[in-house]
Amino acid sequence: MRVDIAKGILEKNDTLAEGNRALFASKGVFVVDLMASPGAGKTSTILATIAALRDRYRIAVIEGDIASRVDAEKIAAHGIPAVQINTGGACHLESDMIRRAVDTLDLDEIDLLIIENVGNLVCPTDFDLGEHAKVMILSVPEGHDKPYKYPGIFQLSEAVILNKYDTLSVFDFNEAEFRGVVRDLNPSAPVFALSATKGEGVEAWTEWLSARIEAAKEPQS
């Protein structure tokens, strides 16, 4: 006997993500999900973003890692609320993990919530967390050919950060080719070249982010 199911495979995750999204909207919190390979500079980019925007916005961070509290401690050392999620082996964050982490934060005191996803260019792309925007970071040493190998994450990201831009001269990184492929994959995504640890080029990225935060700031009922 044939039975129709017609259901999303990730329905449970997606329903919880919609709940997160509604909660963020009601509190006027803008949420960005940062995705990248391990070592691309997610935490450094978050620290540079905090340095640039902390006078304008109240910021909190959710750190996703397989193990350890290393990243949350780095953020908390700057006086920013940070919650660590340890996935215990899972390669990506899911919306229920975000909800549990969010429940420990005071959303009334936050304008910008940055989620640092688990270092991975594949799995995080299929999971909605209830964020407003997914943004990815590629670092120059990883090579300009990454969009060919991991097209999905480049297509799903609303903006692409090219980090460690100060090392361009010592790596065989073809910037024009990189920008060309990203444009073909995702024509509307801006590419922000910056060096997070040096604080260079951060402004274009934080201006883009600020415009998005302002748009989300008006609480909706």
Next chain:
Amino acid sequence: MHEMGICDGIVSAAVEAANDAKASRINSIDVTIGVLTEIQEEALQFAFGVLSKDTIAEGSTLAVTMLPAKSVCGECSAEFGHGRFDAKCPECGSFVCTLVQGRELRIDSMDID
């Protein structure tokens, strides 16, 4: 490796629907996956074998239909199929296109006894 998590969604939805229908066994489950998701069918089949074990779905077939990517041009409204790297309107050359098919992750139906 996230196919395990995806497959957990398939098995639990199928088992739930089978229990609702008072089925004694599941013979096959039909799912539709868009090619632009990060799902690899081989890994999905492996995960299905592991996760369906000791459930009413054990031994059933996971029939996977892969859907190609399709977009609609925001400027000339042409609808066109494309691969990963060429979501550009073949009619007018515009890059302003909206994806209408290719990210599906859907359980369609199943065959039960």
